[in-house]
Amino acid sequence: GTCAHSLTVPPHLCLSGEQVHILGCEVSEEEFREGFDSDINNRLVYHDFFRDPLNWSKTEEALPGGPLGALRAICKRTDPGPVTIALDSLSWLLLHLPCTTLCQALHAVSHQDSCPGDSSPVGKVSVLGLLHEELHGPGPVGALSSLAQTEVTLGGTKGQASAHILCRRPRQRPTDQTQWFSILPDFSLDLQEGPSVESQPCSDPHIPPVDPTTHLTFNLHLSKKEREARDSLILPFQFSSEK
Incomplete structure (x- = not known):
């Protein structure tokens, strides 16, 4: 995992063929994709939690469980290739979820390979998270930082x-x-x-x-x-x- 103060998808991830999933909560899909060329945009999978984060419109396209549900679903995929999941943002999630719930979900993702009984050939999962440190106290910031490798x-x-x-x-x-x-x-x-x-x-x-x-x-x-x-x-x- 990675904690950062701004979120930009490294182009080499897309150009190398790696799957990149964006869990977008802070900006619209159009605004996020602006500035990327067509090759990169074609490889980005954007999960829109900006328009209707609580699914009040009850649309069928909404993913169950919100951003964390989408995070778990992506990790359970059967594609053996590596995948990067960008959380935009951890700060948004902290404002809507308990810190312990978010930390437990991220910890489960980082330890999914060691789960007993799971023999699916899942590739490596990397999580990139944006955190606005000035919005939170030292407790949540320290807890999330302790989970990050970088x-x-x-x-x-x-x-x-x-x-x-x-x-x-x-x-x-x-x-x-x-x-x-x-x-x-x-x-x-x-x-x-x-x-x-x-x-x-x-x-x-x-x-x-x-x-x-x-x-x-x-x-x-x-x-x-x-x-x-x-x-x-x-x-x-x-x-x-x-x-």
Whole structure:
């Protein structure tokens, strides 16, 4: 999973033939598809939860269970190829669902391959989620971040923006990378060299650092008197002219 502050479908996913499903809640399908060429739009499957998110019109084309129902249905497909599901957005879902419900659904998707009794040849499922961090408290943000393998935080301005990328891998230390870029008039990206573009190990920002000396029941350092007493101490097995 990925947490981000803006949602754009990477074109290489579509051009490589990978299925890309959009669970659209914040903008209309027409607005979302605007700017993509026909090859990419033909490969995008848009599930419209913007026009009638609660299905008040009772249309037959509405997916049962809302966005999370659609998420589960896509994951249960029989197509063995990889698929990417873009949630636009996690913030919208948090405003309509309990945080625990959303986290449980995302956790189930990430662990679907390990479910016992499921022998269907389902390909890899990647979930891309947009989160407006300023709309939520630290609790929901931290819970969703803990589920993400890659977390991208966008900041800056149109002329000088940055993407802070935090990658978590099982049994490995998290890696930290910052990519600087600017947005051109045609909304393409101009990648730039920044002060820190190389990946490096880092601490998880959602896990506070632990002081290893906090709960010690003894002092690690000796006072001057204690050091003099230690140096003057004669051990039983030491040779001394006084013995």
